[in-house]
Amino acid sequence: MNGNHVLLEIRDLKKHFPIRGGILSRVVGSVKAVDGVSFAIKKGEVLGLVGESGSGKTTVGRTLLRLIEPTGGRILFDGQDITDLPKDKLRPYRRRMQIIFQDPFSSLNPRMTVGDIIAEPLIIHGIGKTPQERTERVAELLKLVGLSPDHMRRYPHEFSGGQRQRIGIARALAVAPDFIVADEPVSALDVSIQAQVVNLLQDLKEELGLTLLFIAHDLAVVEYISDRVAVMYLGKVMEVASSKELYRNPKHPYTEALLSAVPIPDPTVKRERIVLQGDIPSPINPPSGCVFRTRCRYALPECAQVVPELKEVAPGHYKACIRDDIL
């Protein structure tokens, strides 16, 4: 790790998707997919982002890369505010920030060879002047992710899910980024293959000094790979802490319930489980005040009145909950 240098920071990031209706397609409401999210990731650090489906994890990842435009808030990369940078000025930052997608089956163009898929970002960013230089780089990348340079001429359908995910990782690494958003990179893989990819990401992180935003809904995987973890619910961050702290000592009622819901692969471990009632409310009409209050077992009438701020409750440990007398 490189001291305390912050590589990426988002401040009060918002993304609201308009909902259109009626014959005139007027905007009749909005999906508050991300609603005021702030965090910072230090150079060389892995920040895990967990939450149930629809909580806004993917939208955070895509918005901070400016693959989709934010509705509000700021994005800072390596000290530079990139929120409003025009395309041409954004390009050098684009190279330094890459993404790995969840679905290794749909994220690779089936009509391109593996070599062309990995070389594409090199061409876009003008890296490797000659085809030969690029081929050498592709061969090097394939070896880096545990594949063989011979695989260059083959097509994605000839590979298994885990191998395709390696190809996706090689593509993201092609332009030597310093920051990668990994959006559920192992969720679609078989159990025995997940561990291969998690280990690979960890090795690459060490070797190349990468900084990662690791998005997943599998808490055990996130705990395993992350230095710190942020927990999202309905477009907001509920809790942030070091991985160790969060899992040992959750301070937010949602984190507590989420952790207790994960089945432990050991039949001799018996735990008391907190079963959350009901479903996640719609992000179109989130509850007033604390968005978790409709399922929270500690909720008080005041919880409907104020939106809890994310505040530090122990060194480096933040939670968005008005009650300090619990957990």
Next chain:
Amino acid sequence: MDEKRLLEVRDLKVHFFTDDGVVKAVDGVSFHVDKGETLAVVGESGSGKSVTSLAIMRLIPTPPGRIVGGQVLFRGKDGQVKDLTRLSEAEMRRIRGNDIAMIFQEPMTSLNPVYTVGDQIAEAIMLHQGKSRKEAMELAAHMLDLVGIPEPKKRLANYPHQMSGGMRQRVMIAMALSCNPSLLIADEPTTALDVTIQAQILELMKRLQEELGMAILFITHNLGVVAEMADRVVVMYAGRVVEQADVVPLFKDPLHPYTRGLLHSVPRLDLAAERRERLEAIPGNVPNPLYLPPGCAFHPRCKHYVEGLCDREVPPLEDTGDGRQVRCVRWREIREVRA
């Protein structure tokens, strides 16, 4: 068949005859389920879990698939044991409604989007129990209440798309249990759900089993879910059973190298932070079912592989003497070395 036995699958073979060749999706699978117990079937994608359960229900798409061998012995509510592979379609339909019910991963695909959930549950009840529409609707409401759906009478009028994923899975369970089956086959019933909703459904299934006493054949790839739900476990790899044991000994002392590999490759939340060693991944890939490795299908990925020993013949599924079974020629040595 033993008195307490409900289902006994013997040397089941289901093959798919495709343009690319014969896929031996299930190739000599044997296991049993006792009355009221939960048997988990665990294995990776393509290992043959769903095909096994579809074959029990006689729902294999033919062509391309066909049950090419084996028996599926099942004890009906009348106490009689029948081989389901030999029943007529009409007899099988009676079994499906009354004795064995099935729920799937994605409830949306098995619920009809154009009918209300009330109509669908009532339809199943009328068909199998010969009740009037009014009685069937009352029972449907009772079932929704049983599976924890609030305001069940109102919910009867909902269409599936008006419900969340967790709610739809509850409806599926209500429908499956409405005819009081003695066996419920659940094929990845919580895989598409979020963990907090998964927890609700698992609690629900446990409660219903206690109240109604049915046996559950629980198919999953999630070892946490296995540990939580199962009395006994069958591990499948490439169309075969590779290990069978009670849940506690299986997790404590896995005998097959594949089972061991699986258990070591998942990070454990409860050991978080204390033990942060590298995950022990199983090398290589899940084999292509058209080109299964000769001998033990796991041998290209196995660290105990011995040339000439493991790659000649398919190892037999051996009884270990303590109620367990394992399909590995070296299980004794491997166990001794570890002890």
